[in-house]
Amino acid sequence: MLRDHGTMELCGGAGAGARLLRTGGFAVVPNISKTIEAVRDLFETEWPEFGRHLAQGRRAGRRQAVRQSRRRRDLSAAAARDEIRRPAAGKRGSRRRRRAWYGGFVAEAVDRFCRTQEVMDSSGAGIAACSPPTTWRAGRPRSSGPAATTITATPLRKTGPWGQGPVALQQLALLKGFDLDGLSAEDPDFVHTVVECAKLAFADREAFYGDPEFVRVPMETLLSDGYNDDERRKLVGERASRELRPGHIPGHGAPPIVRVARGAEVDVAHAGAHGAGETDHRSVRGDEGVPHRRHARRHLPSRRHRPLGQHGVGDAERRLAAELAGDPRPRLRPHHARADVLARGGAAGQPGAAQAAAHHADAVAGAARRRALPGLRHAGRRPAGPVVAECIPTPCAFRPQPAGGDRRAGIPHRAFPEPRSIRASAGRAM
């Protein structure tokens, strides 16, 4: 970014950061404390380094582990920034600094971390492999520019569909068809309409967005008048919708995946409200192949890189996902003492979904008992809430397998097959 678009030298930026971290520290604004509190358990069990810091806070008798309005210093991060700045100034120094990052001590640290550290990701499988940092490149040309709309008097630009930026544009495209002019921002009709349009736009995000280098995202259609007028806007009703209703665009979109959150339904909403989002979600694996973490780490790429239907995310989950996609109504079906499943899905009702969900609730509870699902290992100590399975269509998270790629062989992720193959498999699963 700095090289292609910036005016400052790397030294300047990193130097300011290092000074801040060493001397004043950074301000811990209230939302930082709030967010950390919301996922404190996760930090304590899965981020040991940070967990120790939180424990210190607790010993010091603070109500919140990370005290509000207190500046926090970080000497190791400061040292790393100093190290990066060490090579001489100027163009050649910049190149050397970049090399230090992609191939030097930073790259080594990343590699060491990936090889030796057991970490949890949302699949519970941990990071399996990072492509070596030497293959990472900043400033690669993106296959698409920013998304933009001219609905407003001033053209409005947001990120491409690799981020969630276009959601705001689609919300505007939907709202364009409503007469909101006479309404104040406090009017219930105004709030209701804005919120219902937001739900539709976010549902489309779940179904269609992804990194445009790997997934073909129908951005033009999503922002087009035709799509929003004909298909989407009429879904806004008088009552609040509680369904996830992505649209239908032939040749695009993908089946939902199923995730499980520990604790009660309200915990999920709560975590979301604080921006802690998905940190408490886990994949449902069923019992047909939850791999041991160590095993998983050796053989699986991280879930983000893994298409559905591989590595223990077996046929049962595929089937379940497909069935849930056809089930619009939230169902809560007590099945196991600790496992209720809330299945939320896409279009028309199918009785099979609840049964499949119940089956998986059982599997999940079993996995939790056996401690096979790392995220659920506290279930025994936390008898409180039901296990909640939430059905979220997430095509974007999946990338095809590397074609025989291997990080030790240094095969970059460019070697992944073309995105076409994702869509094909997604189409079949639907």
Place this chain on the structure above:
Amino acid sequence: MTVEGRFPPATIAALRRRGHDLEVDADWSLGRVSAAAKDGPLLKAARQPAVHAGLCDGKMMAALERSDKSRR
């Protein structure tokens, strides 16, 4: 859905009647709004009160960076 307490009680009640599952949070607790503009020699930036220290500085820096670039 979470709304700020700045909404009038009547609005909140009306939304609940329409089936929204509402949680009322503190005033100014949600959303992050900031803006920056270059107006002749002046750089202007503003942010919502109290929540995000430093956001304004960041926006100013970004605006400064852009204006530097356009001058070159």
